[in-house]
Amino acid sequence: MHILFDILFRGAKIVDGSGAPWYRGDVGVSNGRIAAVGKLSKESANQVIDVCDRVLCPGFIDVHTHSDFIVFRDPVMLSKLRQGVTTQMVGQCGQSAAPVNEKYAELLESYLGFIMAGTKISWNWKTFDDWLKEVEKLPLAVNMATCLGHGTLRAAVMGFEDREASPQEMEQMKGHLREAMEAGSFGLTSGLIYPPGVYAPKEEMWSLAEVLGETGGLYLTHMRGESGGLLEAVAETIELGRRAGIPVQISHHKALGKDNWGLVTQSLQMVDKARAEGIDVTIDQYPYNNCSTSVRACLPPWAQAGGVHAVCERLADPGTRAKIAEEIKVSLDTSKPCGWESMLRHGGGAAGALVVYCPNTPQWEGKNLQEISAAMNVDPVEAAFRIIESNKGSDLACYAAIGDEDIKTILGHSATMVGADSIPPAEGAKAHPRSFGTHSRIIAKYVREEKTLTLESAVHKMSGMPAARFGLQRKGLIREGMDADILVFDPEKVQDNATYENPTLLASGIDYVFVKGVKTLDGESFTGSAAGEVIRKGR
Numbered sequence: 387m388h389i390l391f392d393i394l395f396r397g398a399k400i401v402d403g404s405g406a407p408w409y410r411g412d413v414g415v416s417n418g419r420i421a422a423v424g425k426l427s428k429e430s431a432n433q434v435i436d437v438c439d440r441v442l443c444p445g446f447i448d449v450h451t452h453s454d455f456i457v458f459r460d461p462v463m464l465s466k467l468r469q470g471v472t473t474q475m476v477g478q479c480g481q482s483a484a485p486v487n488e489k490y491a492e493l494l495e496s497y498l499g500f501i502m503a504g505t506k507i508s509w510n511w512k513t514f515d516d517w518l519k520e521v522e523k524l525p526l527a528v529n530m531a532t533c534l535g536h537g538t539l540r541a542a543v544m545g546f547e548d549r550e551a552s553p554q555e556m557e558q559m560k561g562h563l564r565e566a567m568e569a570g571s572f573g574l575t576s577g578l579i580y581p582p583g584v585y586a587p588k589e590e591m592w593s594l595a596e597v598l599g600e601t602g603g604l605y606l607t608h609m610r611g612e613s614g615g616l617l618e619a620v621a622e623t624i625e626l627g628r629r630a631g632i633p634v635q636i637s638h639h640k641a642l643g644k645d646n647w648g649l650v651t652q653s654l655q656m657v658d659k660a661r662a663e664g665i666d667v668t669i670d671q672y673p674y675n676n677c678s679t680s681v682r683a684c685l686p687p688w689a690q691a692g693g694v695h696a697v698c699e700r701l702a703d704p705g706t707r708a709k710i711a712e713e714i715k716v717s718l719d720t721s722k723p724c725g726w727e728s729m730l731r732h733g734g735g736a737a738g739a740l741v742v743y744c745p746n747t748p749q750w751e752g753k754n755l756q757e758i759s760a761a762m763n764v765d766p767v768e769a770a771f772r773i774i775e776s777n778k779g780s781d782l783a784c785y786a787a788i789g790d791e792d793i794k795t796i797l798g799h800s801a802t803m804v805g806a807d808s809i810p811p812a813e814g815a816k817a818h819p820r821s822f823g824t825h826s827r828i829i830a831k832y833v834r835e836e837k838t839l840t841l842e843s844a845v846h847k848m849s850g851m852p853a854a855r856f857g858l859q860r861k862g863l864i865r866e867g868m869d870a871d872i873l874v875f876d877p878e879k880v881q882d883n884a885t886y887e888n889p890t891l892l893a894s895g896i897d898y899v900f901v902k903g904v905k906t907l908d909g910e911s912f913t914g915s916a917a918g919e920v921i922r923k924g925r
């Protein structure tokens with residue numbers, strides 16, 4: 387008998403990634419690609435998988451991860467595979483692993499500390515291409531696509547200085563960006579609340595966006611404001627898209643702080659209006675009501691300037707320490723407006739600030755600042771200071787700052803796709819549950835329980851839509867000729883299990899994950915096959 391396919395998936399409900407309604411069919415795979423879709427049950431294959439009327443859909447593309455460094459310690463990333471993620475996009479929020487300027491190496495390492503998760507890094511690269519070559523040596527199970535981070539880029543040229551770039555420095559930054567785009571980056575990301583991104587005026591971003599226009603890249607931004615300044619920040623993002631004529635994406639869209647909940651209705655109207663005018667704006671989002679950033683992020687911006695070392699120097703001066711504490715305490719009065727991103731205010735006070743990672747004081751991991759301050763017998767702000775001082779840049783917290791209704795409003799919007807914004811936990815440490823749960827939670831909570839989305843729409847936002855957005859030409863659809871990144875599951879059984887208390891519990895319910903036609907997850911177990919690859923744009 388003539389063998390037609392390597393693998394034949396028989397009797398599936400095909401959710402094809404386009405958003406179209408499911409249909410019944412079979413899928414034949416040969417040489418890592420989808421060879422045929424349709425009525426194929428009489429055809430032969432080396433391996434036949436009876437899907438038994440479960441769902442077959444494209445592997446999920448996680449458009450927003452901070453897995454840049456964790457892959458050196460954990461190239462398999464079962465945390466992603468168990469959610470059905472077969473491709474992850476790194477380099478987000480302004481942070482990427484390259485380019486590296488040795489002169490500022492120490493500052494860079496503390497800047498990137500909170501996504502490094504204790505991974506020992508050799509730093510044997512300088513350019514973006516050098517770094518990609520190092521990642522290409524790893525036995526990746528999940529495909530990786532990359533962006534260049536503006537913070538890393540700026541730090542490589544001018545360190546962490548709080549000033550405008552000179553014309554020569556601008557040219558150097560543009561040169562690094564061009565190099566990254568030629569190496570296969572998909573675009574530039576920014577983190578405009580974190581030093582050094584916060585020091586960049588919008589004109590700097592406009593200037594860099596010109597290079598994206600020349601090279602076909604996207605601009606993705608952790609915007610300057612996600613609370614009271616949200617709408618101005620959305621306007622700034624749209625304005626950049628208009629000026630440069632490039633696609634832009636609002637990262638992890640949300641409104642932080644109860645007094646700002648509901649603003650997303652207006653921000654989405656701005657997106658709709660811009661899109662109607664021909665400006666290509668899209669959104670990514672994670673489905674949780676806690677945001678996650680450093681403990682340090684609860685300090686006023688001026689107190690965070692200059693990196694962790696400078697923060698600790700300020701805290702070492704009793705007068706400055708008292709001044710910082712006073713500003714934070716004033717910001718907690720929600721009857722008055724607050725001129726800066728006070729994370730403690732947004733989280734509704736100390737009880738809404740959960741410390742998840744602080745390796746030098748592990749006794750505080752998994753406790754909120756109210757609990758910690760009671761145990762330390764000091765006030766919560768002082769407790770935060772002590773954690774910051776003890777952990778030298780490795781301090782991560784979750785803040786309960788996002789409205790449940792806002793999550794649904796954003797998720798339901800046609801321009802929104804799903805991105806976990808996953809920050810990997812250090813070994814044995816806690817993190818935000820989104821790292822282990824996002825894509826499964828979309829199906830479990832927002833398709834099955836809340837009915838915010840149909841399954842077809844949810845799958846589209848996690849496969850076909852991101853593939854189209856980033857130009858991942860062979861990903862995201864169940865169509866002949868596409869890479870055979872394929873999932874099989876019963877949508878009634880898909881479940882995120884990670885919680886704030888147990889954030890590293892793996893998701894469950896995805897029965898098979900295939901990456902380029904290679905069975906990678908079988909009955910929730912990793913098969914040992916690592917077929918993932920680094921995807922370079924345009925290759």
Ligand SMILES: [Zn+2]
Pocket residue numbers: 478479577608637638
């Ligand atoms: Zn971010």
